[in-house]
Amino acid sequence: MPPVKKEVRSKRARPPAFVKNQRGVKNWKEASAWLEWRGIEDIECITPDQAGVARGKMMPSSKFTSNTSLALPSAVFMATISGGYPEDGNGFVYPEDDGDLKMAPDLTTLTVVPWEDDPTAAVICDLVHQDGRTVEFTPRNVLKNVVAAYDRIGLKPVVAPEIEFYLVHKNPDPDYPLTPPVGRSGRAIGGGAGYSIAGVNEFDELIDDIYHFSESQGLEIDTLIHEEGAGQLEINLRHGDPVELADQVFMFKRTIREAALKHNIYATFMAKPIQGQPGSAMHIHQSIIDKKTGRNIFTAEDGSETEAFFHFIGGMQQHVPNALAMLAPYVNSYRRLTQAASAPVNNKWGYDNRTTAFRVPRSDPAARRVENRIPSSDANPYLALAASLACGLIGLNNRLQADPPVVNTANEDEIDLPRGLLEAVDMFEQDEELSAILGKTFATTFAAIKRAEFETFMEVISPWEREYLLLNV
Template identity: 30%
Template sequence: MTYLPSGASAQEAETFLATYPEAEAIDVVMTDCHGIGRGKIIRRHELQSLYRSGRAMPSSLFGQDVTGDDVEESGQVLNDGGGDKRCFPLPGTLGFLPSTGRGQVLVSMYDESGQPYSADPRFALVAQMERARRLGYAPMGAFELEFYLIDMDVGPEGQRQSARYALTGRRSPYRNTMAVDELDEMAPFFEAVYAGARHLDLTLESLISEYAPGQYELTIKYRDLLRAADDVIVAKRLIRTTARRFGMEACFMAKPFGGEAGSGMHLHLSLAGQAGENLFADIHGDKLNPLMLQAIGGIRRTIGDTMLVLAPFLNSWRRFASTSYSPASDDWGVEDRTVAIRVPASGGNARHFEHRVAGVDSNPYLVAAVTLAGALDGIAGQIDPGPAKSGVDPADGATLPRSWLDAIDRAERSPFVEEVLGKDLHRAFIAVKKAEYQRLASTVTEVEWALYGHVV
């Protein structure tokens, strides 16, 4: 059987077409540096050709800001005369989206020689996965997604507001944290999400109502770290497309409401051995594994350089304005949600750590890449993580960037970030973020007019 450069086979397309005769179109989704899906919708009869020879897309997609505008300094805009590259489907990602009635498949970009395209963010994680495997490790992980469900209609004063419950049509102004009855009132929506996940090789697990009106959290099943990052892309599209059919918008901003909780994307990570055993498992009963502690030490040492990956937008930094479960530090602790790297209480053979800094607006491939790279560096250097902390000290995180611009500057100067992303993606990512910063820095907001316009 012939396999594509991505490892996919034509049999996947044939199986899909036989299983879903009602699917007349398929969404072809490539993830840009922001984590946004770019691509096209193809017709049913075109699917097999995608699995034979790929699909052409412009590499300039990796040099665009969130609005789709080209950033000339990215090095991706017309750097080869504007020619397209070939995108090939990723194995195991072809599925059916019941909310749209279409199929969906993730793709990655390859150059003319069939090699991974250097500015495609997924390949930054692929490179770290390969590095780990050469060392005898199999990275395993899972993400938790926090997000808001927002009403499509604004309130009487033009304000955004939480969505009405899908079952009752009622809207609650209260936080209702972990209220099971609130989940029941939103059950028709989440039942549709879970039903869709079954068609997408996506295992969604626990659901809770979070610490704000309209905020929820979904956890995704633990598995191979690369597929776990793919799961985030698939889950976000599933939630978004389903929400629209219910008259809602799914909001993955890190801080959509200034007075309410921010939304994180917590990464749970461990390393498995050749036989599948957890190499982070406790030793001598309940003693934390030195290998895991060294991994935490490496992440602590590099986290300041990676803050632009973990908090990539201006809005991302509003999440750190309050310390309410949103750590802007490099501390670690056991069963403590105020630290950056938390070791959950579930120990023994299930031991792992949770990286809590990234916002739900960040690119999961880049988050996983810098986290895994830091962990591997820590193990290689046998880095001591220092003592565990409990709670947040005002001095914590003093060496971290304190603003979006600081994070841009630090990531630009960082040999670690450049090495993990690669020169081309590093250049493009930094250039795009600089352009976004300049756009927002030159925009005068209504808040500024209200505060200063008639006073100073």
């Protein structure tokens, strides 16, 4: 008998592990392989503007990996939310040449865009000058500068944002008020459904899409709940590095809007979208780690609070009112900040007291943290995190003292915060310590944008004016 021939099977080379990463690669060589393995055709090169809106360019993936130079006009980061530009003054000068800024892709943010029909990826970019210098006034760089200020004194901030938003009927005519959507029950969603599982189940298919879109992008949702408002949801993210978490909020907002549109409704992050309903917040949990020991500097070895814990809160109390323009950046933001509402209008703190601006949740000593409850969901996540952490850093550097904690209801007393955008901008411009950490160029640019937005708002006649002034004055 002839010998039996062994069947020879061709072995296909296994793809390297990094191509299966849902989010991020180390270098351009890995990026090329990552894109090729997924058959990616187009790349969105994006960056957040001052409002947190994604700006950038789209290109074929082959062009992206061929060392193509990317650029955006500097004016992109000086525009108002309505597309206008501020006047020169108060330290702000619009650049005469409106020159280009170079986009530097951060390959650790490379991810798919799951809602696109064609295979598409996205990457977040930083902005640098033509000579390679960091651009001081772009939001991602502002946050990076604040984190670097902590790093210089051996500290690392850790944050965990919570983002509230509303689902609403499509509203192509802005003259009409927003209304809650109809869920799977066929009835419009009502309020008072805080933590209702049935309220979440009304939008099962949409929420499934949010989860699927998030998973494919490597975005980590901790929990999702129904909040008090009609059609109001909240997503909590796992704690981590401030820049990485700001990137996640930036991408989450896009993801949630796209998932909602797929189901023919809007998702809005306006601070107060519906009259008579609660506002939407972006609460920020913060702790600080000693880089040498890895310990939370808010907790002593015996589990008690440290002086640093109280200094951090002292900085928040003294400087967050001056930073409010970054935490509540629009006229609409101040409709959320009213007395006896769920949003704080004070600069007090307390243990597990949700009526205070700065709440210390119940936790193990190692997880001791300070929750800033003032920011609204319309805030740019990079700037809100930068402002909040900068205020705490001033407290640490200057050893500021915190007031005693509040144990009663704090939201029915006097209002400790600016009552409107212009007052908030005035206070922001006067805080030189805050500007020094955030960057003077950013501070003057941001203030100029906010003043210009307020002037644009003043051109609009509201229904209230027509209701009460038309025939009565």
